[in-house]
Amino acid sequence: MTDVIKEDQVLDCSGMLCPMPVVKASKAMKELQSGQVLKMIATDPGAPPDMEAWSRQTGNELLRSLTEEGKFIFFLRKK
Amino acid sequence: MSVWKTNDPDTKKILYVQTHGEKDPERTATPFFLATAGAAMDNEVCIYFTMNGPQCLAKGNGDKIVIPRKGGNGKELKYFIDQAQEIGVRLLVCQPSLDLHGYTMDDMIEGVEMIGGAAFNDMACDADAVIGF
Numbered sequence A: 001m002t003d004v005i006k007e008d009q010v011l012d013c014s015g016m017l018c019p020m021p022v023v024k025a026s027k028a029m030k031e032l033q034s035g036q037v038l039k040m041i042a043t044d045p046g047a048p049p050d051m052e053a054w055s056r057q058t059g060n061e062l063l064r065s066l067t068e069e070g071k072f073i074f075f076l077r078k079k
Numbered sequence B: 001m002s003v004w005k006t007n008d009p010d011t012k013k014i015l016y017v018q019t020h021g022e023k024d025p026e027r028t029a030t031p032f033f034l035a036t037a038g039a040a041m042d043n044e045v046c047i048y049f050t051m052n053g054p055q056c057l058a059k060g061n062g063d064k065i066v067i068p069r070k071g072g073n074g075k076e077l078k079y080f081i082d083q084a085q086e087i088g089v090r091l092l093v094c095q096p097s098l099d100l101h102g103y104t105m106d107d108m109i110e111g112v113e114m115i116g117g118a119a120f121n122d123m124a125c126d127a128d129a130v131i132g133f
Helices: A020-031 A047-058 B029-040 B053-057 B077-086 B095-099 B117-126
Strands: A009-013 A037-042 A061-068 A071-077 B013-018 B044-049 B090-093 B129-132
Touching (some): A009 A020, A020 A037, A020 A047, A047 A061, A047 A071, B013 B029, B013 B117, B029 B077, B053 B090, B053 B095, B077 B090, B090 B095
Parallel strands (some): A009 A037, B013 B044, B013 B129
């Protein structure tokens, strides 16, 4: 059983293709305070490796990534 | 004084080089959208346009150059240029490559900056990555 992550904001990037999901995530993250969590939803098949790379490069932690009903869901914590 | 602006050692610097223009519309959009993704990762990103590259930045060409897509519905290059500029990607040209096409800076869209060959090499030496197209 995994802990429930409570997000502070939700960003739905369904239907968007590279590079829009990372662009939108970057913008949304700038609106958050340090420690707050962004839940991001995407359908771009490139999103899982992209968000992992984005997290590694920006230092915003990827808390969890999962697939639900064909959608990719990411929980990202602002550094 | 470097063309790069960041003083933060943690901010990486990526330099893209675009050599293609009007003749190769299918080769024009990718540097813009990779640069956009790079900037969205909090890197400092510039694209240097040389050879036919400045054609991508000539006023009016953003609407004229259409990136072909199988099944039609090509997208205008302007969409990718706007996206890159909006997120802070800087667009650089050099004088000789403007001359090559009879351009002056007045023919370039808003925001384009002029640098020379020495500044380009200096940027390349300081960059964390240089990617050519």
